[in-house]
Amino acid sequence: MPRHLLSAADLDHEAATRVLDTAEELLGVAQRPIKKLPTLRGRTVVNLFFEDSTRTRISFEAAAKRLSADVINFSAKGSSVSKGESLKDTALTLQAMGADAVVIRHPASGAPHRLATNRWMSGAVVNAGDGMHEHPTQALLDAFTMRRHLGDLAGKSVTIVGDVLHSRVARSNALLLHTLGAEVTLVAPPTLLPVGVESWPVTCSYDLDDSLEKADAVMMLRVQRERMNASFFPSAREYSRRYGLDTARMNRLPDHAIVMHPGPMNRGMEITADVADSPRSVIVEQVTNGVAVRMAALYLLLGGAENEETA
Structure with a gap:
């Protein structure tokens, strides 16, 4: 298991x-x-969230508490970040308070890497979603x-x-599922496929x-309107007609296939x-499994791996 x-x-x-x-x-x-x-x-886990979140933040909090860690929840709203405090100074403050692990969600792609590689902190860093880049624990729970x-x-x-x-979930899933030997197909309008997707270990359609x-599993992604600054498709109705999953399409799946969504959903x-x-x-089951997977990640990063190796 890597350090971060x-x-x-x-x-x-x-x-x-x-x-x-695990x-x-x-x-x-x-x-x-x-x-x-x-x-x-005796360990301290800090949830450092610069973006709104329900499932991920609560899931990490539940995971840490079930492992008996002390949990500090940090929200950018109402903190010194709103006064202009930098990520570095926030990290140094958390280090001074003895944080053993920081779970960070940030709107800027690469913020967790910066936190981990600049040696502002000595604890483990867990990426809980950074911009449009990655969300590794979501891929693990999926x-x-x-x-x-x-x-x-x-x-x-x-x-x-x-x-x-705009999906960090799609990128992380494509990488992890390829590592685990699955064949991944990305389906989207041409305007909603990223530049360079041909280098991903996937097939596009x-x-x-x-x-x-x-398909053995179909994962629907949320249309992230809050990240869109242009018209990527003609209308919501047209998008739903071409790329929405309804009962007729679900019935075309193999009998064993499952339907997934990372949430939150735009129903309809x-x-x-x-x-x-x-x-x-299995959308609700994904939430349940998310707590167990994040418990496993925190356990291996903070407790299990080192203790087992030195035993």
């Missing part, structure tokens, strides 16, 4: 599998009467969910649909219907309400 978790590309097959296997063992903690383990007692339903991901076909251009019948745009709430949807 900044990118899905940092994980080779062995490291990724180790996180997933998460499998930790998943049962949520079903226990007392949902706590003493593993990280792979974990797929593996529980589909088994070994080697040779499985995963179709990722929608706003790939503009036609959703052509990609459904062979990239996915209809009946599909989101159908038995084939």
Whole structure:
């Protein structure tokens, strides 16, 4: 396991599998009467969020607390960042307070890398989403969910649909799923595929219907209107018609295929309400699995790996 978790590309097959296997063992903690383990007692985890978040922030907080770590939640709103404090000075403050790990979400791509490589802090840095770059723990929980339903991901076909251009989830999933041996197809309008996507380990398509019948899992991406400063498609209705997942399209999937979404969803745009709430949807399960996967990541970064190696 690397010292920091900044990118899905940092994980080779062995490291990724180790996180997933550890998460499998930790998943049962949520079903226990007392949902706590003493593993990280005395450690301090800081959730450093410069962007709004519900699932990721709460998931990391729950994960750290279930491992008995002390948790400090930092929000840019209402902090000295609103007065102009730099990322460096914020990091030095957290270091002075004895943070053992920082989970950072930032609107600027590369901010977690800067935090980790400039030696402002001695603790582990976990990327919880940086701009339009990456979101490695989301990719891990997605792979974990797929593996529980589909088994070994080697040779499985995963179709990722929608706003790939603005999606850090798509990039991290493409990298991690390739590492785990899956075949990834990106489906999007030409305007919503990023420059340089031909260098990714994926196949690209503009036609959703052509990609459904062979898919073992379909992941719908949210249309990120807040990041769009131009017209990337004619209208919401046209986008939904061409790239939305409705019941008719879902019924074309193989019987074993699952439907995923990283959330939050634009119901009625990239996915209809009946599909989101159908038995084939594992969207709520992804949230549950997210806590176990983030417990595994924090455990391996702060406790498990070093202790096992020195034992």
